[in-house]
Amino acid sequence: MTAQMQDAAVIDGRSVADSVVETVKQAAEELKQQTGVIPGIAVVIVGEDPASKVYVASKGKKAKECGFHSVQHTLADSTSEADLLALVEELNDDPQIHGILVQLPLPGHIDDGRVIQAINPQKDVDGFHVINAGKLTTGEVETAFVPCTPAGSTLLIERVRGKDLSGLNAVVVGRSNIVGKPMASLLLAANATVTVAHSRTPDLPAACRNADILVAAVGRPEMIKGDWVKPGATIIDVGINRIAAPERGEGKTRLVGDVAYGECAKVAGAITPVPGGVGPMTIAMLMANTLVSAYRHAGRTPPNF
């Protein structure tokens, strides 16, 4: 008789996110009691992309839950870059606002980079400003903001593997400034041996098979297959792709990750689901970064996450 392989443990991002939000909520209350400072976040959305509107609404809801001051600026698709930059300046100068998030992507006539670099790095809770990106790669994280998705993914990896990843191979598939590159920096800081693979990597399946920790952030539905996975690996699926689901009825859709979940779960040791994995952690870490910003502003030491 052959031993039946056990399916991977499911990493419950919603529950870890809830515990982060609980810490944020309590720390926000404490800060308010001690200093009168209420953490404030501004979310800016340009245009009418329906998926973006859903994310922005859930950020606003979570901020309220944390007891934050939360404002949303919804600008028309036709807004000029100059007008958006003027709004960013206004938010940079607003003492009630500790975190600014400009939802990406922006309409084609606006340069994302210019807008991001206009945000005061001390309010850049997305961690996308070059100052924050530079501090992360040089290990100066005490005064930086780490991008929310990689920061949240790191907390999930810690739950499974602990904080010290010495001796483990980590493979990050995807090299974006928002996820792949900062994720690689965080894994390196945790002593993993890190490979960043991408669309030009010659034998991507072989590269993935080396991974004790596999982070998929490519934005291609179910691209990572079961036979790319090292037995026992920890899989973090950053992808959130909406695909057609005719089996649910005409015109229906469902969310899938960058990982072919069913087949990979048969091989992996632990895996994040989509939805309910990295997505909720991203929002929780946005709250954590905003809290940290408010603590720094008040000259207090923020809690650790």
Ligand SMILES: Nc1nc(=O)c2c([nH]1)NC[C@@H]1CN(c3ccc(C(=O)N[C@@H](CCC(=O)O)C(=O)O)cc3)C=[N+]21
């Ligand atoms: N400046 C900027 N910062 C961002 O952080 C940012 C952005 N722009 N643009 C868009 C992406 C996307 N994003 C998500 C966050 C949470 C979920 C999330 O919570 N997803 C749920 C499911 C949501 C659903 O059902 O659609 C889950 O995975 O369980 C998804 C996507 C943040 N983004």
